[in-house]
Amino acid sequence: MWAIEEAGARLRVLAVDDEKPALDELVHLLRAQPEIGEVHGADDATTALRLLRAHPVDAVFLDINMPGLDGMELAGILSEFANPPAVVFVTAHDDRAVSAFDLGAVDYLLKPLREERLAAAVRRIVDSQAAIRPHRDPNEVIPVELGGVTTFVHRSTVTWVEADGDYARLHTGTGSHLVRIPLSALEARWRDAGFLRVHRSYLVALWSVTGLRTVGTGTVVCLRADGSGDAVELPVSRRQVRELKQRLVHAPPQARTER
Structure with missing residues (x-):
């Protein structure tokens, strides 16, 4: 899961937010993270799913309140993927964290987004993937x-x-x-x-x-x-x-x- 193709490779991520200023800011902040190499943006769940079919990603940074499929529903769909990406919620609402972690979210970030919290979330994804890669021994x-x-x-x-x-x-x-x-x-x-x-x-x-x-x-x-x-x-x-x-x-x- 969340596999980076080779050791040392940088993360491929997708940012999803229906508000353009918020999406632009999130994409900008993600591109500034040294662990991230490729960033895609989508302003709704349908576009996000289309991009995911064309561009495999390691993590999705996802708003919750969106028209059509909301962030929680999209995260549920992502969890059914054969190789589901890590999910980090980025939202202005602090009352959905329990539901988010029930869906397996790696982190839950509140708007306005602080760069240090974003960096910590990225680090958690990197650490999780680093922990996964070396350990395949059935008698670990x-x-x-x-x-x-x-x-x-x-x-x-x-x-x-x-x-x-x-x-x-x-x-x-x-x-x-x-x-x-x-x-x-x-x-x-x-x-x-x-x-x-x-x-x-x-x-x-x-x-x-x-x-x-x-x-x-x-x-x-x-x-x-x-x-x-x-x-x-x-x-x-x-x-x-x-x-x-x-x-x-x-x-x-x-x-x-x-x-």
Whole structure:
């Protein structure tokens, strides 16, 4: 996902905003970022989709309130792509962040756009892609540093992962470990190994799932006991319930046996 063709290549991005002054400013600021090499602009979702067919991009910087398809709807379409681009929302509205992250957004920037916040969002995309590229080993080992000592956590021992700011906390049968890897990067790296992001804050190993339970109007996923010996229950976003059920039925063999 979000693949840059070669190491060191600069990002290809698309900016989408129906207001021309805002679009022009966003394109200008994106072109000033040293990590970005190619910038396209679109003033509506239809034009954006047409450009995406002609010009593969690594990331889309997207307004929310637009005529026709709005930004949230467009992001939903992008998530269905075989190789979906990273999505960063750029909006004047501060009340849609939860929905944005439920859609897998990398970042959520508020207008008026500050250059340093844009630079931070770009850096997150670059860091995520850098984390994805080198790790294809089905028995991946994650180095963890604590108090100057480096230990190694096997992915096959991780039952679930939670977001912790720009970090992720890996939970295993013996404890938890904080690593400087965004949850979005682990989501992309580990999906084919039997992990699924069930919520904006949680990634779970399908082999560790013992069941699903309805709580009120929501759903929780039940996991094997963690290092404390307690069973774990995590909320599942409504939009992820169907995929979780499908993935549990068709979980890849390595997800069940890598222990």
